[in-house]
Amino acid sequence: MVGVSLGISAWGLVTGVAMIKSGLSVPLALAMSLLVFAGSSQLASLPLIAAGAPLWVLWATAFCVNLRFVIFSAHWRLYFGHLPFWQRMRVSYFAADLNYVIFLRRFPDMKPAPEQLPYYWGGVALNWSAWQVPSIAGIFLANQVPTEWGLGFAGILALLGLSYSLLSDKGTWISAGVASCAAVAAYALPLRLNIVVAIAAAVAVGLLLEQFMPPPPKKLEARS
Template structure:
């Protein structure tokens, strides 16, 4: 998709790169430490490179690595990755109207390349999907530009981390840059009372269930927050439901 002439030559492709450039260093730092973490966990270079290129999901990778090291059952690893990445279902539903006019293979590529920051930055720039062909092309080019820089920063830095392995000390704390990136996404998306409630409930549940083995507190927190918000939303007045949406 990056190399379609109509996409990468469009002015919005460069605009998309510029829009994500400010957070690219944080993404790269997080990718670097993820690469180091994979090697230090005992994964081979081949496995770490394959995980970097095929999974392309930092939070899911970091959640899965300690489970793999601990010898957790495959279903626990899959369930953890699934729950950690559930937010992309919401992202996909929101982006559906922007991308449904595209062929399936291009929609699939967009789905694979969607990341937290690209979604947040893109939807802030384009609150509504375009209705004409030129506008749709511009939006796709902008999204592709942000995808390109994000993917390059993440995968490039992660591969460097895999290559350097134990040469990069954990004391550098580069992984904290990735946490700051996610906090930025969190603050930008927690913009309604119901979303704030989900944030609080998930945080409390994660801390309360921290003693569970195999990082099951993550799955527990997600499940509790989803159930609580569904239950509350069903009892909200119509006016508040519209505000929460």
């Protein structure tokens, strides 16, 4: 996680500043950072909050942005499904995109093992700290940060860097391309609904690709 923590920190700082600049009070911004703990849905919801969007639009946007965690948790269930309920709840709070990717690279065989939980906690501890410390700093320093600094663009660059690390095969690249095109095509929609359209298009294409382009079978190891 050390290699990606710089991008996570930059993203957290931008989100902390953006929450205050969008009109949230410091207590609400702190609560959002600590309780929601989902950078993409936080950034997606802030323009809607600032624009006075209906609550259902806010909830729908956050739900669509976070749909990927349904897939993540379905995979993590194969590793942690045997744990007690409240322990699984603690695990789920700290779950994050890059932890998911790095965890699966370390444990490609989807079956429980004693070393998996310590490995998970080590990764998410760094990820949580790399996000929350800069985010809280951004909340308290937001009024001292001039808008001319262009932190929004810095946040976009950080998010693009993190997203790029998740594009691991042809299917994810195609889904990302479709999402980009859909977001641009639907840009004229009000209340940033083009984000919801892009996510729905990417999910639909991803499901179709999984059905019609299954991954190649693993090669069988030669028996000695």
